[in-house]
Amino acid sequence: MKNSREIDEIIERYCFGELTPEELRIFEQWLESDPQLTASVNDFLSLENAFENYRERLALRKKIESVHEEVEFDLFNTPTPLKVVKSSGSTKFLFGKERSYLSIAAAVSIFILSAVSLSLWMLGNGSSKNQNAYRELRREVEKIKKNQKEIIKGINADDVKGDLKQFTGTGFAITKDGYVLTSFHVIQDAKQIYISNESAGQFQAEVVYSDRSLDLAMLKVKEDSFPGFKEIPFSIKKSISDPGEKVFTLGFPREDLVFGDGSISSYTGFEGDTTAYQISIPLNPGNSGGPLFDNQGNLIGIISGKNESAEGASFAVKSKWINDYINLKSDKNILLPSNKLLIGMDRASQIKRLKDIVFMVKVYN
Amino acid sequence: MNQVQPVAEIEILELLKAGDDKTLKVIYRQNYQTLVSFIINNGGTLQEAKDTYQETIIVFCEKLKQDGFELNCSIKTFLYSIGRRLWLKQLKRKSRFTTEELNDGEDYLPIEEDKADEREEQFYAMNQALEQLGEPCRSILKDFYINGHSMEEITQKFGYTNADNAKNQKYKCLKRLKKSFFEVFNNGVATNEEF
Numbered sequence: 001m002k003n004s005r006e007i008d009e010i011i012e013r014y015c016f017g018e019l020t021p022e023e024l025r026i027f028e029q030w031l032e033s034d035p036q037l038t039a040s041v042n043d044f045l046s047l048e049n050a051f052e053n054y055r056e057r058l059a060l061r062k063k064i065e066s067v068h069e070e071v072e073f074d075l076f077n078t079p080t081p082l083k084v085v086k087s088s089g090s091t092k093f094l095f096g097k098e099r100s101y102l103s104i105a106a107a108v109s110i111f112i113l114s115a116v117s118l119s120l121w122m123l124g125n126g127s128s129k130n131q132n133a134y135r136e137l138r139r140e141v142e143k144i145k146k147n148q149k150e151i152i153k154g155i156n157a158d159d160v161k162g163d164l165k166q167f168t169g170t171g172f173a174i175t176k177d178g179y180v181l182t183s184f185h186v187i188q189d190a191k192q193i194y195i196s197n198e199s200a201g202q203f204q205a206e207v208v209y210s211d212r213s214l215d216l217a218m219l220k221v222k223e224d225s226f227p228g229f230k231e232i233p234f235s236i237k238k239s240i241s242d243p244g245e246k247v248f249t250l251g252f253p254r255e256d257l258v259f260g261d262g263s264i265s266s267y268t269g270f271e272g273d274t275t276a277y278q279i280s281i282p283l284n285p286g287n288s289g290g291p292l293f294d295n296q297g298n299l300i301g302i303i304s305g306k307n308e309s310a311e312g313a314s315f316a317v318k319s320k321w322i323n324d325y326i327n328l329k330s331d332k333n334i335l336l337p338s339n340k341l342l343i344g345m346d347r348a349s350q351i352k353r354l355k356d357i358v359f360m361v362k363v364y365n
Numbered sequence: 366m367n368q369v370q371p372v373a374e375i376e377i378l379e380l381l382k383a384g385d386d387k388t389l390k391v392i393y394r395q396n397y398q399t400l401v402s403f404i405i406n407n408g409g410t411l412q413e414a415k416d417t418y419q420e421t422i423i424v425f426c427e428k429l430k431q432d433g434f435e436l437n438c439s440i441k442t443f444l445y446s447i448g449r450r451l452w453l454k455q456l457k458r459k460s461r462f463t464t465e466e467l468n469d470g471e472d473y474l475p476i477e478e479d480k481a482d483e484r485e486e487q488f489y490a491m492n493q494a495l496e497q498l499g500e501p502c503r504s505i506l507k508d509f510y511i512n513g514h515s516m517e518e519i520t521q522k523f524g525y526t527n528a529d530n531a532k533n534q535k536y537k538c539l540k541r542l543k544k545s546f547f548e549v550f551n552n553g554v555a556t557n558e559e560f
Contacts, residue, residue, distance in 0.1 A: 009532075
């Protein structure tokens with residue numbers, strides 16, 4: 001007499017056609033006399049059928065999922081009117097209109113920016129005793145030892161001079177062709193700058209322009225073999241966000257990308273600084289220069305620092321100023337991103353899109 | 366309510382039947398918003414909406430390939446009708462909803478149950494049954510029956526001392542899977558295991 005495990009094994013081998021002719025003959029005789037066995041065989045067959053169906057469905061789902069990923073761009077992207085205009089006549093008209101608008105905007109921006117810069121500069125000088133409470137969040141990684149330096153020196157004497165210190169911060173791409181925004185204090189006094197993340201790898205970058213009072217810096221990848229970044233999925237918000245709005249950031253306070261979220265807690269930054277928000281995201285050195293996004297995935301600021309004497313008070317430069325700042329430079333190479341690929345996505349999917357364009361900025365000086 | 370089907374749609378159906386990926390993408394993109402909004406408006410999350418929509422596309426493609434398939438409404442209406450019914454079924458499984466009072470944004474047709482539905486239910490039941498199993502059973506059964514690994518590979522991968530131990534484990538796992546698979550497949554939902 002066989003136990004139930006042995007019976008099940010024989011059924012399985014029968015269904016897979018693995019029985020020897022002798023076994024098959026005995027099994028078929030047994031089938032005729034035992035309706036219970038026939039039922040078990042049918043059960044196994046429908047289970048096997050379900051396994052096969054499951055396998056096929058998984059493959060189909062995978063295919064559909066890849067279709068989804070390919071069209072995701074179109075699903076959430078509502079093209080801006082400017083992009084739609086293609087015929088040369090109307091483009092010209094629009095461009096002219098656009099340009100006059102831009103020049104007015106630029107003129108206004110220059111005025112506002114210089115006024116703010118001046119007042120910030122004066123504020124900075126005047127209240128220097130309070131400066132220690134504001135902590136910029138770049139991270140000093142390590143002092144490279146002298147003997148180590150000399151080894152490097154031996155290999156490449158031109159590249160390394162003096163005592164090297166390494167700092168890290170965060171930066172993020174705003175164009176596909178290599179422009180990266182970060183904080184001024186991250187790249188301050190930099191001799192060499194590298195940006196890196198898991199998917200893109202590491203690239204050397206240089207400062208294109210920077211502004212101390214706004215604490216902004218624009219970097220550009222300066223490698224010949226640079227393949228370009230992935231599609232920039234966000235747009236830069238031009239209006240001011242309100243306290244209470246949920247926000248999140250991605251940054252490199254350690255070697256890996258770290259997500260942090262919270263809300264905007266005030267319209268103004270450290271000591272009433274109108275160019276920044278106060279936000280309630282716990283931040284650490286290394287977060288500086290990181291992008292700040294709202295729920296829809298619009299860029300609304302850049303992480304700049306935190307108040308050391310108050311818990312949970314961090315600061316971020318408002319995106320409005322980023323926008324004005326870049327427009328002010330009126331650099332034709334920089335087309336501000338205006339995609340809305342992140343709208344309607346859950347947070348995890350948003351981060352999946354964003355992680356490819358957020359970088360650790362490594363600075364040697 | 367039989368509408369005359371536009372010629373373009375017949376061509377689209379032919380292309381889809383032939384497995385044309387470009388057409389699939391177009392159809393996927395064109396109908397995404399309608400169904401996803403419908404599901405979100407009727408108690409679904411974005412993830413559930415996306416999953417159901419993708420299942421809808423799969424069922425649609427399977428129906429297309431059946432012999433004698435004939436479409437007498439627009440693709441859009443047909444997809445909406447399939448998706449609507451799949452979502453209704455999903456709601457019943459979750460037992461949140463038992464009536465057919467849904468917020469509809471579109472016209473829909475009653476769709477007859479057929480082989481494609483049975484396959485959808487089979488997939489659902491298998492998925493549920495595998496979910497309930499837990500490890501290492503799920504991986505052992507998936508490796509053997511779905512990924513086609515041999516018993517020797519499984520013995521090594523899961524660190525069993527010999528093939529007979531692994532076979533014994535597989536046998537016990539399959540017995541449990543069988544029980545919960547037929548439970549879900551025949552009743553629509555899993556009854557709680559007795560203690």
